[in-house]
Amino acid sequence: MAITKVWIEDGCTGCGLSEAICPEVFKMDGEAFVIDGVDFSKYEREIVEAAESCPVEVIKYS
Amino acid sequence: MKNLKTKFMGIEIDNPIIVGASNMVTKLDNLKKAEEQGAGAIVYKSLFEEQIQLERLQFDEKLTEFNDIHAEMLTVHPHLDYTGAEEHLLNLRKAKENLSIPLIASLNAVNIGTWIDYAKLIAETGVDGIELNFYQNIWDLDRDSNDIENEQIMIVREIKENVSIPVAVKLSPDYTNPLNLIKKLDKAGVDSFVLFNSFFQPDIDIVYEKHIKKYNFSNHGDYKKSLRFAGLLYQNINADICSSHGIFTGSDVIKLILSGASSVQVVSTLYVNGISQISKMRSEIEDWMELKNYHSLDDFRGKLSKNKLNKNPFVYKRAQYVDLILNAEDIFGNN
DSSP states (O other): OOOOOEEEOTTOOOOOHHHHHOTTTEEEESEEEEOTTOOGGGGHHHHHHHHHHOTTOOEEEO | OOBOOEEETTEEESSSEEEOSSGGGGSHHHHHHHHHTTOSEEEEEEEEHHHHHHHHSSOOGGGGSOOOOSTTTTTSTTTGGGOOHHHHHHHHHHHHHHOSSOEEEEEEOSSHHHHHHHHHHHHTTTOSEEEEEOOOOOOOTTOOHHHHHHHHHHHHHHHHHHOOSOEEEEEOSOSSOHHHHHHHHHHTTOSEEEEOOOOOOOEEETTTTEEEOOOOOOOTTTTHHHHHHHHHHTTTSSSEEEEESSOOSHHHHHHHHHHTOSEEEESHHHHHHOTTHHHHHHHHHHHHHHHHTOOBGGGTTTTTSTTTTTTOGGGGSHHHHHHHHHTHHHHHOOO
């Protein structure tokens, strides 16, 4: 399944883990946010890793 | 306000909650936030042998294998190529300049030359102490455990001779008798023992039949082994005891201090609950001390250690386990 959408639900603790795993997709500004205009298909492995590693499980993708 | 002052590596700190080495505390914003939330000290992310070697050599393909990553260890993937040792030293210096609380560097090397050289370079950055993160990813069936321990003792001796700042050792519990190694390292001059570190272990995805790596966090309550060892070591070594692994709340900190720890390191709870968890933990400790009418940590430190329970150190012995098994039905019911 190709990833076409990535989003962050409420509850991010701002730990910076997503940015550490995949800085091409995630950025921090107090909390994590998804960078606009990224071709997610290039970073699918990292996006999944970030989502699975998120300590509060707020990173979602489809 | 209660007096939460204590010591880590012989350095006086304002309270026992130390932010352990992790990727979280590499950014200046987070370092400042941890300070504002009342951290007693901060251990900066570890400098790894691999980073040092990468600066000396071309990228080694072995690094793409699963190296040691954990909540405290996410440094290897995915962008190690621009996080070299020199940059790390610069960042340490910058962090030290911007913090008023003690900043400790962490070093995780493999070769003895690297340990010594980089301990000296780290000391020159102005940090308050060095934590030696001893972890060997053992894969050699022929390597004798004595060799490993003796090498670690030698590393400590050499570093103590070459740097003037305090030295802590962070150990794994995976030694046949950690107490014996700790005793020997204590004699070699270690200023603090951080018990225990934890590392990534690879898992397997059975659908794709390949190894997977997932960021590992400690779980709340994983501190039990640290609790026991703090109780066994209290007043039996010169170094102070800093407990770590699975310490999430102020109540956890209280338990570790009752056992004999002087301080604790936290990482996973900050990932899960945010950096503001530090101030909550502090408040919980103060509230409990108020309730118990304790004025300082010294009033209750080690109260439940083996030495203080010398008439009945039951809890630290095998008898406790045997009793639990023999009385399991009474305790847990027979379902």
